[in-house]
Amino acid sequence: MSTVERHRLIAQAVREAGTLTVAELADLTGASDMTVRRDLDQLAAQGVLERFRGGARTLLLRGDEPPFALRTHEAVDAKRRIAAEVASLITDGETVLLDSGTTCLEVARLLRGRQITVMPLSLQAIGVLGDAPEPTALLVPGGRPRAGEGALTGPLTLASLSALRFDTAVLGCCGLTAGDGMTAYDLDEAAVKKAVVTSARRVIAAADGSKLGRTAHAYVGPSSLVDILVTDATAPADETSALEDNGTTLKIV
Amino acid sequence: MSTVERHRLIAQAVREAGTLTVAELADLTGASDMTVRRDLDQLAAQGVLERFRGGARTLLLRGDEPPFALRTHEAVDAKRRIAAEVASLITDGETVLLDSGTTCLEVARLLRGRQITVMPLSLQAIGVLGDAPEPTALLVPGGRPRAGEGALTGPLTLASLSALRFDTAVLGCCGLTAGDGMTAYDLDEAAVKKAVVTSARRVIAAADGSKLGRTAHAYVGPSSLVDILVTDATAPADETSALEDNGTTLKIV
DNA sequence: CCCTAACGAACACATTGATTGTTCGAAACG
DNA sequence: CGTTTCGAACAATCAATGTGTTCGTTAGGG
DSSP states (O other): OOHHHHHHHHHHHHHHHSEEEHHHHHHHHOOOHHHHHHHHHHHHHTTSEEEETTEEEEOOOTTOOOOHHHHTTSSHHHHHHHHHHHHHHSOTTOEEEEOSSHHHHHHHHHHTTOSSEEEESBHHHHHHHHTOOTTOEEOBOOBEEOTTTOBEESHHHHHHHHTOOEEEEEEOOSEEETTTEEEESOHHHHHHHHHHHHHEEEEEEEOOGGGBTOOOSEEEEOGGGOSEEEEOTTSOHHHHHHHHHTTOEEEEO | OOHHHHHHHHHHHHHHHSEEEHHHHHHHHOSOHHHHHHHHHHHHHTTSEEEETTEEEEOOOTTOOOOHHHHTTSSHHHHHHHHHHHHHHSOTTOEEEEOSSHHHHHHHHHHTTOSSEEEESBHHHHHHHHTOOTTOEEOBOOBEEOTTTOBEESHHHHHHHHTOOEEEEEEOOSEEETTTEEEESOHHHHHHHHHHHHHEEEEEEEOOGGGBTOOOSEEEEOGGGOSEEEEOTTSOHHHHHHHHHTTOEEEEO
């Protein structure tokens, strides 16, 4: 078992049980207690759980978004396929806005070296595209990164968005339904997504099936603002057809 | 010999000779020709030199600034000492502007975890501070990164700077003299440095001795806008005393 | 106040990834 | 058309990381 697998296993177990001891987790993972202790320290630093002497307890409430470091390793190949489709929808010469989130980060990797101008809205994507080879042009938006997520938000981000217009925006989202529209976990991020939609002529949403039919806290806008939705086959059929009725073009990979 | 040492050796040799063959460089470095070829490809990608069949020729004119990747490994311990002094001049709770350049990047490393708000003006520094532990707060300026340097410039950067005020700015520079003032190699960077000075209450310049008495192309402003200059003992004494006469406080480490 | 369990530091070991050199077939230049 | 250079592939080497063990220290409970 790799390190990240064990981290996910521990995070999930602690989240479900609420509280677990080091010994229980060592037993569960098959690793030594020292390794479990090191894992718990790392997960605590990521804000996933809280350490106490002898074990750990969860910090994530039900419905909370799992931290970025864990989401990165969930539904990996679905995200990769979705990202590949999104990248293929982008034409050379375009100016592209790239949202934060793990799926969009995967898109960023595929855009390296493409002949486009891209403005990524997360620190991670900036890192990926920061040393991209020619002819890719990078634009950095201002902003304050959300802890753990690296998603840029705030007045500087909104100002950067309002100063520019883009051919295509690639949007990630936490929830998307025909009824409740697009939603995000974080209010500031939702404000950024709203501005993104305003600044872009074409909006591509990249969301694996688990996001469809789900509703998060912060409202972004109606589903009709999504021109193209790229998702995978795990998306519920009733939801996708309802989204299609609202005017969104579907790409299921 | 490490990889970066060999790269520097090759870059310097090609720069001085103008043109060298793979065989000559393999002989010089003691590495195999395959390794030299790989090195040349990497240096060509960095814009240091131009590949041709059988060897490479320099792209750097005399007086040009060597690329970032090479400067990082020059005067390493002087930069580190200067950076340590700069970091010690910054008080907890301050808001700090951090310029681009290799010396300021070293400062960024020392600011990780400090209780400050910091806005770095280069991609590299953003990368270093992007996952800084609490209680460091990061602000990202907008901008277009200069190829190879990662220095953020342009209207978005200027807008971000004009929207904020800072307690302290840490400025790197390419040249600083009492007579010609502060100068940079790049016009856009000079414009950013001007805005930096305007947005900061206190200006600390971090420049190793080689920068003093040197004048580059783009004018930033008179030396009197530097409140504190942190440099090392290789700085020419006549220059430092002239700067001191202009009102700059000296810290020689 | 003491005892026990948990912790963290230090070391050894394994595994992984990066770097380098070699070989060989392909391509470029004269 | 021959020679030289190049690039891909493979194997060897080295560094870095992750893991487990040991042992002295510390925190908390009785």
